[in-house]
Amino acid sequence: MYAMLVDENRNLNWSRVPDPVRKDGEVLIEVHAAALNRADLLQRAGKYPPPPGWPEWMGLECAGVILESSERSRWKPGDRVCALLGGGGYAEQAAAPEEMVMRIPEGLSMSEAASLPEAFATAWLNLCIEAGMKAGDTVWIQAGASGLGIAAIQLAGSFGAKVITTVGSEEKAGAVRKLGADIVVNRKTDDLGRVLDDTPPDIVLDCVGGPELGRHMEKLAPGGRWILIATLGGEHAEIPLRPILKRGLRLIGSTLRSRSSEVKGRILRELETRLWPEIEAGKIRPVIYKTFPITEAAEAHAVLERSENIGKVVLRLRA
Numbered sequence: 001m002y003a004m005l006v007d008e009n010r011n012l013n014w015s016r017v018p019d020p021v022r023k024d025g026e027v028l029i030e031v032h033a034a035a036l037n038r039a040d041l042l043q044r045a046g047k048y049p050p051p052p053g054w055p056e057w058m059g060l061e062c063a064g065v066i067l068e069s070s071e072r073s074r075w076k077p078g079d080r081v082c083a084l085l086g087g088g089g090y091a092e093q094a095a096a097p098e099e100m101v102m103r104i105p106e107g108l109s110m111s112e113a114a115s116l117p118e119a120f121a122t123a124w125l126n127l128c129i130e131a132g133m134k135a136g137d138t139v140w141i142q143a144g145a146s147g148l149g150i151a152a153i154q155l156a157g158s159f160g161a162k163v164i165t166t167v168g169s170e171e172k173a174g175a176v177r178k179l180g181a182d183i184v185v186n187r188k189t190d191d192l193g194r195v196l197d198d199t200p201p202d203i204v205l206d207c208v209g210g211p212e213l214g215r216h217m218e219k220l221a222p223g224g225r226w227i228l229i230a231t232l233g234g235e236h237a238e239i240p241l242r243p244i245l246k247r248g249l250r251l252i253g254s255t256l257r258s259r260s261s262e263v264k265g266r267i268l269r270e271l272e273t274r275l276w277p278e279i280e281a282g283k284i285r286p287v288i289y290k291t292f293p294i295t296e297a298a299e300a301h302a303v304l305e306r307s308e309n310i311g312k313v314v315l316r317l318r319a
Contacts, residue, residue, distance in 0.1 A: 001016070001017060001018075001019050001020075001091060001092040001093050002014050002015065002016055002017070002091065002092050003015065003017045003055070003057045003088075003090060003091035003092070004057050004058065004059075004090035004091070004294065004297050005017070005056070005057055006043075006044050006057075006058075010044055010045060010046075011298070012044070012297050012298045012301075014294065014295050014297075017055075017057075017091070019093060020055070020088070020091075020093050020094065020095040021095070022068050022069075022095050023095065024070065025070070025097055025098055026095045026096060026097055026098065027066055027067075027068065027069045027073065027075050027081075027095070027096060027098055027101055028066070028067040028068040028069075028093060028094075028095050029062065029064045029065065029066060029067065029081065029083060029093065029094045029095070029096060029101075030064045030065045030066075030067050030092070030093055030318075031062045031063075031064045031089065031091060031092055031093060031094050031317050031318075032062075032063055032064040032065065032110040032114075032316075032317055032318040033062065033063050033064070033110040033111045033113070033114035033291075033314050033315065033316050033317060033318075034059045034061065034062040034063075034089035034090055034091075034114055034294070034314070034315045034317070035060075035061050035062075035089075035114045035115045035118065035119075035147070035312050035313070035314045035315070036300055036301065036303075036304055036312070036313040036314070036315065037060050037061070037118050037119075037147070038146075038207075038230070038232070038304060039060060039257065040058040040059070040060070040090075040301065040304075041301060041304060041305060043058050043087075044058065044301065050086055050087030050088075051086045051087070051257065051258070053086070054085070054086035054087035054088055055087050055088035055091070055094075056087070057087065057088060057090050057091060058087065058089070058090045059085060059087060059088055059089020059090040059091065059094070060084070060085050060086070060087065060089060060117075060118045060257070061082065061083065061084055061085060061089060061114055061115070061116070061117040061118040062082065062083055062085060062089040062094055062114055063080075063081065063082040063083075063104060063110045063111070063113035063114035064080075064081065064083075064094075064110065064318075065077075065078060065079065065080055065081070066078060066079040066081055067093065069098070070098075073098050074098070075098060075101060079103070080103070080104045080110075080113075081101045081102060081103060081104060082101070082102050082103075082104055082113040082114060082116055082117050083096045083100055083101045083102070083117060084096075084100045084102075084117040084118060084121055084264055084268060085100070086257065089114075090294065090297065090315065092317060097261045097265070099261055099262065099264070099265025099268070099269075100261055100264055100265055100268060101268075102116075102117065102268050102271065102272050102276075103272065103276075105276045105279040105280050106280045107280060108279070108286065110316075110318075111288055111291050111314045111316060112286040112288060113286075114314055115147060115286045115287075115288060115311075115312035115314055116151075116271075116279075116286055117268070118147075118148075118256070119147045119148045119150070119151035119152075119312065120151045120155065120271055120275060121256055121264065121267050121268060121271065122148055122151075122229065122256045123148060123151045123152040123155045123205070124155065124267050124270060124271055124275075125254065125256055125259075125267055126152075126205055126227045126229060126254050127139065127152060127155060127156060127159075127203065127205060127227075128155075128159075128270075129267070130225070130227050130252050130254050131202075131203040131205075131225045131227055131252075132225075133156065133159055133161055133203055134159065134160075134161075135159055135160030135161065136160065136161070136162075137156075137159075137161045137162070137202040137203055138161065138162045138163075138164065138199060138200070138201045138202050138203070138221070139152075139156045139161045139162070139163055139164070139201060139202065139203045139204075139205065140164040140165070140166075140196070140201040140203070140204045140205070141153055141156070141163060141164070141165045141166075141181075141205045142165075142166055142204075142205060142206050142207050142208050143166065143167075143207055143208070143232075144165030144166060144167050144172070144176040144181060144184070145167050145168075145172035145175055145176055145309070145310045145311070146207075146309070147287075147309075147311055147312040147313075148207065149165060149176070150176070150179060150287050150310075150311055150312075152205055153165060153176060153179050153180055153181050154179055154180060154284045154285075155275070155284070157179075157180040158275070158278055158283065158284060161203075162182050162183075162199075163180065163181045163182050163183070164181075164182065164183040164184075164185065164195065164196075164199060164201060165181045165183070165184055165185070166184075166185045166186075166187045166192065167184060167185070167186060167187070168186070168187055168188060168307065169186070169188075170186065171310070172310055173186055175287075175310045175311075179287070183195060183199060192216070193215070193216065193219070196216055196219040197219060200219055200220060200221040200224070201219075201220060201221060201224060202220070202221045202223070202224050202225070203224065203225050203226075203227065204220065204224070204225070204226040204227060205227050205229065206226060206227060206228050206229065206230075207229050207230040207232055208230070208231070208232050208233035209228055209230065209231035209232070209233050209234060209235065209237060210231065210232075210233030210234030210235070210236070210237060211233070211234060211236075211237055211238070212233055212237075213226070213228070213237040213239065214237035214238040214239045214240070217239055217240070217243070217244070217249065217251065218240050218243035218244075218247075218249075220247065220249050221247075222247045222248060222249075223247070223248050223249070224247070224249050224250070225249075225250045225252060226249065226250065226251045226252065227252050227254055228251065228252065228253050228254070229254055229255065239251075286311075286312065287310065287311030287312065288311055288312055288313075288314055289303070289309040289310050289311040289312060289313055290303060290309070290313055290314075291313075291314045291315070291316050292313070292314070292315055292316065293315070293316055294315045294316065294317050296315075297315055300313050300314075300315060
């Protein structure tokens with residue numbers, strides 16, 4: 001088969017590699033579409049290697065058709081599925097543990113389905129499990145127009161939470177308002193600190209980190225939870241400690257990729273049970289910014305590097 005490899009100059013090359021061999025407890029998927037994530041950019045740069053046992057090529061989520069499964073599996077050849085992967089989605093075939101595979105919600109295309117697993121699993125893990133989100137909470141979601149941001153806005157809204165989100169342009173602000181964001185802050189023109197003073201968040205979903213974390217953590221509501229999932233804004237922050245003590249605040253570091261297949265499988269079953277009916281009813285929807293043929297993966301990466309996307313960018317392998 002073919003997969004997208006990274007050479008010594010960080011160029012992407014569609015290259016022949018050995019076919020994956022399905023292990024016991026795994027399924028083999030014919031990949032029709034694979035969605036991009038910022039982790040792919042880090043992996044391409046040599047800063048985020050795949051977990052042990054996963055292929056060297058990128059791709060944390062895909063959609064396609066089951067080619068092989070075990071006799072006792074709930075999955076059968078021909079089933080349309082999407083999957084959360086530790087890596088390996090940028091390829092014609094992918095092997096994945098059965099528990100990391102989900103049915104495709106009715107009415108979705110392969111490209112739409114490929115955009116679901118990583119974003120919605122990350123949002124569910126951090127908002128529902130780590131932060132214990134409930135109706136009436138105020139949730140501040142960084143990078144609201146990203147694939148994760150759009151998933152998190154819709155997930156929070158479905159729980160009855162109030163959503164604050166930050167974006168980088170008026171075009172993105174309009175898009176996230178349509179998805180249900182209650183307060184939208186343009187980080188280039190608006191005073192974020194004043195907004196947080198007026199509306200203290202109970203939960204923060206933060207992919208930025210850096211100095212902004214230190215400036216704003218004390219603005220959390222009493223008992224607030226700040227979930228740090230990435231450090232796109234820098235790895236260092238100066239944090240005032242007294243407000244953490246006085247207000248019972250929590251700073252929680254969290255990544256999805258490092259979790260066990262068992263933990264990921266539990267999250268995916270919860271998505272199928274709780275969110276797939278919402279998607280099929282049109283109450284939650286995947287947002288695709290653009291699709292590219294797999295051979296144009298470098299151009300697709302450039303979209304994320306420029307932060308121009310509103311929603312997910314998807315690589316297409318088959319019509």
